[in-house]
Amino acid sequence: xxxxxxxxxGMFVQEKEAVTLDCTYDTSDPSYGLFWYKQPSxxxxxxxxxxxxxxxxxxxxxxYSLNFQKARKSANLVISASQLxxxxxxxxxxxxxxxxxxxxxxxxxxxxxxVLP
Amino acid sequence: xxxxxxxxxxxxRRRGQEARLRCSPMKGHSxxxxxxxxxxxxxxxxxxxxxxxIIDESGMPKERFSAEFxxxxxxxxxIQQVVRGDSAAYxxxxxxxxxGRSTDTQYFGPGTRLTVL
Numbered sequence: 203x204x205x206x207x208x209x210x211x212g213m214f215v216q217e218k219e220a221v222t223l224d225c226t227y228d229t230s231d232p233s234y235g236l237f238w239y240k241q242p243s244x245x246x247x248x249x250x251x252x253x254x255x256x257x258x259x260x261x262x263x264x265x266y267s268l269n270f271q272k273a274r275k276s277a278n279l280v281i282s283a284s285q286l287x288x289x290x291x292x293x294x295x296x297x298x299x300x301x302x303x304x305x306x307x308x309x310x311x312x313x314x315x316x317v318l319p
Numbered sequence: 320x321x322x323x324x325x326x327x328x329x330x331x332r333r334r335g336q337e338a339r340l341r342c343s344p345m346k347g348h349s350x351x352x353x354x355x356x357x358x359x360x361x362x363x364x365x366x367x368x369x370x371x372x373i374i375d376e377s378g379m380p381k382e383r384f385s386a387e388f389x390x391x392x393x394x395x396x397x398i399q400q401v402v403r404g405d406s407a408a409y410x411x412x413x414x415x416x417x418x419g420r421s422t423d424t425q426y427f428g429p430g431t432r433l434t435v436l
Contacts, residue, residue, distance in 0.1 A: 306378070
């Protein structure tokens with residue numbers, strides 16, 4: 203079974219500052235993928251960034267980077283130069299590589315980020 | 320390149336009625352997933368389908384819920400005899416055909432908000 207833990211229900215950050223959203227995971231799959239999604243107040247789910255368990259480098263996508271520490275089973279999202287539009291709920295998710303049921307994504311409970319002007 | 324389409328965006332039903340939620344995957348995607356999000360919670364997996372096949376329905380309630388993905392047309396999530404506890408946002412996601420690699424990102428539709436009166 204897979205489990206994702208996001209321990210920060212809410213976070214505040216000043217505009218233009220960087221912020222780190224925490225995510226820890228647990229899995230028995232030898233190979234897995236970690237994802238971050240953003241859910242603004244309008245409700246849609248927006249894919250942000252992906253990290254593979256065997257990737258040698260931490261993933262980056264524009265202002266988003268993933269601080270992947272495999273030994274600690276953490277996959278924290280770093281948002282640099284926060285913007286007001288970054289205010290949203292952020293979900294960490296995982297999937298394994300086995301067939302069948304492991305294709306599903308397992309989500310954490312989310313972190314509500316508020317960017318202050 | 321259209322994304323994942325879901326309709327309706329909002330659906331209101333009275334207790335005992337049926338709810339039909341539709342999902343058209345992204346072009347070229349043959350894998351469809353349904354997730355449910357209860358208020359203030361993360362997304363929970365319901366079912367994973369490929370064309371004309373249910374691959375994994377381990378997250379589906381045993382009664383009243385069914386899903387299909389016919390050879391032609393959208394995927395349908397059907398809830399019979401709805402109850403107030405079915406009120407939630409229902410998200411559909413799609414991913415491309417693959418060998419089960421963890422890199423297969425799931426792209427989400429805008430969701431259907433079901434309200435049961």
